[in-house]
Amino acid sequence: MIESTKTWKIQRPDEMFVQQLQKELDISSLAAKILASRVQTIDEAKDIFYTDDDHLHNPYLLSGMKEAVERIELALERGEKILIYGDYDADGITSTTVMLNVLLDLGADVDYEIPNRFVHGYGPHEELFRKAHENGIQLIITVDNGISGIEPIRLAKELGMDVIVTDHHEPGDELPPADVIVHPRIPEGHYPFGELAGVGVAFKLAHALYGEVPEHLFEYVAIGTIADLVPLRGENRYLAKKGIEYIRHSNRPWVQALCEVSGVKQHEIDEEVIGFYFGPRLNAIGRLDDAKPGVEFLMSEDMQSAAVGAKLLNQKNNERKDFVNEITKEAIEIIENNPEIGNSLVLVVAKEGWHAGVIGIVASRLVEKYYKPTIVLSIDPETGLAKGSARSIDGFHLYNELAKNRDILPHFGGHPMAAGMTLSVDNIDELRNRLHQQASECLTEELLTPKLSIDVLVDLSEATVEAIEEVQALKPFGVGFEKPIFAIQQVSVRSMRKIGANEDHIKMELENAHGIIDAVGFNKGHLYNEITYGVKLSVAGDLQINEWQGRKKAQFFISDVQTSEWQLFDYRGKANVNQLLKTIPMESAFVAFREETVQYFRGMLPSVQFIGDGISDSVSPYLVLLDLPKQLHEMEMLIENVKPKRIYAVFYTPNSLFFNGMPTRKHFAHYYTLLKSRPFVDLNEHIPHLSRHLGLNGENIKFMTKVFFELGFVTIENGLITVNQFAEKRSLAEAATYQLRKQQIELEQQFLYSTYSELKQWFNERIKDFSYS
Template sequence: MASINKKWVIQRPNEQHVEHLQKQLKLSPIAAKILVARGCQTVEQAQKILSMDEQAIHDPFLLHNMDKAVARIEQALEAGEKILIYGDYDADGITSTTVMLHTLLDLGADVDFVIPNRFAHGYGPNEQLFREAHEKGVQLIITVDNGISGIEPIRVAKELGMDVIVTDHHEAGEVLPPADVIIHPRVPEGHYPFGELAGVGVALKVAHALYGEIPTHLYELAAIGTIADLVPLVDENRYIVKQGIKHLRQSQSPWVEAFCKVASAKQAEINEETIGFYFGPRLNAIGRLGDAMPGVHFMKSEDMETAKELAELLNSKNAERKNIVATITEEAVAMIESDDKLKNAHVLVVAQEGWNPGVVGIVASMLVEQYYRPTIVLSLDTEKGTAKGSARSIEGFHLFNELAKNRDILPHFGGHPMAAGMTLAAAHVEQLQMRLNEQAKACLTEEQLIPKLTIDIPLELSEITVEAIEEIGQLGPFGTDFPKPVFALEQVKVSAMRKIGANENHLKLELDDGYCTMDAVGFNKGYLFNEISYGVALSFVGDLQINEWQNRKKPQFMVQDVQSNEWQLFDLRGKKQLVNIPQEETLFVVFDKQLVPYFEQHVPVTLAEQIVGQKPYVAVLDLPPNEERLAELLQRLQPQRIYAHFYTASSQYFSGMPTRQHFSWYYGFLKKRPNFALQQHIEPLAKHIGLNIDVINFMTKVFFELGFVTIENGLTTVVESAPKQALETAPSYKERSAQIQLEQKLLYATYSELKQWLDGQMSRED
């Protein structure tokens, strides 16, 4: 299949645990399998997923120094101090800022906010912005979704006489900033029962502590930031997102309606995918391209006109971001494809002047998906002589640790095993690539360079119902550390298939396991139409969906990947053109060397006796001289696909073998006509006898080979003294008989008969 190099890793949930949960909780087999695959072995563990309540929310005062933070904020409220919320430019930062702003405004604060510009100020606390805040009379700064690494700017803020409360969730270094209060779920380690809150989750905890009760009206904001920041959807995060989705579906906020409109989403159907694929990217885009502060104004908008205007801004920025990403990706791919050394490297490093550093992380992810290599994408600044960018990795290459080995040429970097950001001298880019490539060679095996697709829920077609799919939705939200299940249908066959869509780039299939059938759709999988043959056992990976049409609901499988352990037969017999055959992967074989010029006009041809090397597919262009030659070829090549064309210039099958009565009549005819000029009279003879000219020539040749006739100067005469011999002993009789049998087996057999015969040839042991 198209993803033949992708290794499938199929996990199978414990059947006893599945049956236990299914029986005790009255669940469908699919829902029970999902729960077991997600680590639930007991009813109690499953209930925590199925029926979370407010008890999942921990006391905010369990966060270290929360009492001090609340006291300082309340002091500022009472004294009417100016408060500045200092946010971050991604979706988590924007929602964190909005949550804190909502809270303080509700409590009557004199509060404003600022978000640093990615390009002008960089990430985290910025000394210039802090100095500007001081000039405006700010007395208290509250950071949200950042601050834990802002040691020097916070020191400056303190020197200027401002107090600083840091609320953050990012990794803390060995040295903490000199803030008055730090609210962090992992600082000090183990103090708070759940350390995986997003920045907006930490902001929500501060809001909870200030309000004195859970601020349910802020769940919708917290859900967006939590999903967009890809933190684990377990414990508190899971409950926050679940409640947030519920509130978003019922929200009267103008920005929610406006968001749904520009994203073409139905508000009543908002789920984690709506947030992750439509809302989050639009919020992230504005900060990637420039000033992120309109994102906060949007989520604070109280009238529909303002909400629509700002939603359109976010939408246009997201479209602009997509175009920039597409352009950079195209340029990066061209760079890789034109450089064999780079293309074959274990680590890909691409750099170019003018690339937007705000989107290179997305580009790196796309390149990893395409090439499955650790990848660094850098934007070059020739004036400063620097390279700034992002990296993404694969399993087995700990990005942070490997980058750390190059601190001498990599002064600024940060990240984790799978992603990182960095700035270095442009002059050191090539050296970094060479070093990382050698490091990767030392730690990555060939096996690790094969992309893996983990499948955790194998299904039977009989298990898939509309009710079961609806039940899956109740297990959500799905996300990091509680991923959406990947389903597999194993050993099913395609009973019908067609291309769909205006450009025929999608595929509609009917899958059959011998007992049940089911519709399947492959978006952007139209190319598989030429790679799937009927009657072959296939395995499909994908998702489940309900297709509703004219008030009728049907389950539908959404195809992500396809594989087969069987070889496939593609029937091109009788086709005039050899199309849709992947030439680079196919060996085009001809048995008759006289036909080489004929086929060379269309495809690269190899004579059967001159084959050197091997390819995964073979196209047999002409009819072999006999079964043995074809069998020997297939046994040696063991192809994954056979394209059967079997061209022959003169088919014998329909002319057939003349009967003994035909031979007898023709012999008597010649006996009465000595010195018969056959070629001169063959056409009227053919009409008279009811046989075609080819058959008459064949019978004449048989008589000649057996000595029954002589042919001199074009005249045919019967030899009356010739000894009796069986017609079947003539070489031409044997050849024609064998040719007819061969054509029957190869050229005129049904698809299933041909597949069965070829299968027998490839699997037989001589």
């Protein structure tokens, strides 16, 4: 049995709707199932399947656009100094770059500013606005921020500067006193698509200023939109898709340099490359330091400066990874070694010196590992304050729960799944205790179990190269239109092997009546020791195309595996059994029926449970049978009590009797006649002679001698055997030694020398009625 740590939620779209989509859009069942799991109508499906220029809305539909364009054109006419005020993440950097491009093209006297995360924090900052005024700035245009900068913008107005706010973040109850606000959701519902990223809003302003679609800016919009995790629906989907096409064919030096340091091929760039390679590098520069080099990089016009900028971004990204890995490791140690922290339903970890720019990523890592709402705090010993980031899970509305603690949280903000905060070090434990209590009132065991949402159950007959190519035509995938997760049920392993330098990965062939498919599990080499041939598996993951030497083939990338069947692992007679035992999960129950087995394995295993001492009710369902029982009913009782999900058959037998066999009645009669013909026999001296005469080995002769002794047929004194002439006639089966040998041989035949199928069938007959929950 292989149990997933996640609850699989399998979408089962209406079959009639799937068929309708296939017919209307002329697509495969695979693509139709994906769409059917995401949309409710044919029109919605068409909106996704056919993303065309109709998705790009008139920029003047945005409230304030006309006024913003007029004010900027007035500044151009007057030769006023303009400042673009951006943000330090990938969305903010690309937004700044978009506005710089358009204003420079229009001949503006323009500069830009990006606040430092550690000095100024997020959004408009009074010190930077005062500096702008001193430098003669007459018009400030914010991009990807500004909607919450009420006081700094009020100051800018008092100083005589005009302010245009372009933003997409959630507005508060009070809006800033800017001259113009361009925001897709202000006023609510005025614009056809309200989920633009900051760079999307900047692009709309650029569109209006140019008077035509600025196609040369699509690359920036795609990166900022995908990196900011806004929904890839509607206009965002169009902008991302169009931008990816342009990036693939771009001659810009920065695109080529970014591909070089990221190790990707330009023609293969897609939303995953942007999300996992490009976005993190642009984000890293602002997480660790001043973000301005990110803008300079995107504005670079020659390969030399682009290469220098890309190298810096890559360096910062590597530093970011190191910080994240180190802090994550330290946070896990704190959680694992402090029961008060580890047992809390909301994890709150804090330490001096943690880099504030990456603790949000650390919080996400901890949520992935523990699946609990998590807050990671960096303590500043000089101020006595802890500054941190939080990430949540479904069912725990982070912002609302934090809001219940305003008395100890003077500064916090965010949304249901993420937040940032600052509080006194003295209140960290109190916050943890309160949040634990709040979580206990709303988080059930079901909510605390991670979910795996599976879009499509795949029949292997559907997994063709053509169908997978059609699925890839549904790209880009992202927030709001997630990359589909596939599942294949009831498949068996045809072959499997570990791959990779450290054998960390696994490669398999999976099959059922509908076909065969190659499967790869990265960082899942452990499955090699957890899967047995013949068991029916369900696998979840991704369908891709593997192309090798011009030949295309469907391939499944495994993210999760489960099976409800119990499994038998056959370690009988293995020469390297001691090494194999190390691969068995340590939470397994290592069981021995004989005391000598306990002694033999002592030191090799964490513990061995001796049947003679009884088996507790809480014994692990992963059962390792180290040896054979003395009687069959002992094995049957163990199986009945434990109800195993896995059985590892070792059956260590140092003195096997099966091949020695049981001497026949003729052997016993011949030996007895021989003993009667002599006054006495010295067994130790005459064993070689007896072996040749009887055709039996010494062990069998000693066994028969012991049977005769137990039945009173002979006496043994000082090693000399003498026949008892007056012994009563008795059956050989009356001797305990005879019975034990017979049972041992039968047990060996049943368990040790049976085929795998025969052994599994024996256990099957005793396990089949169990119900695993």
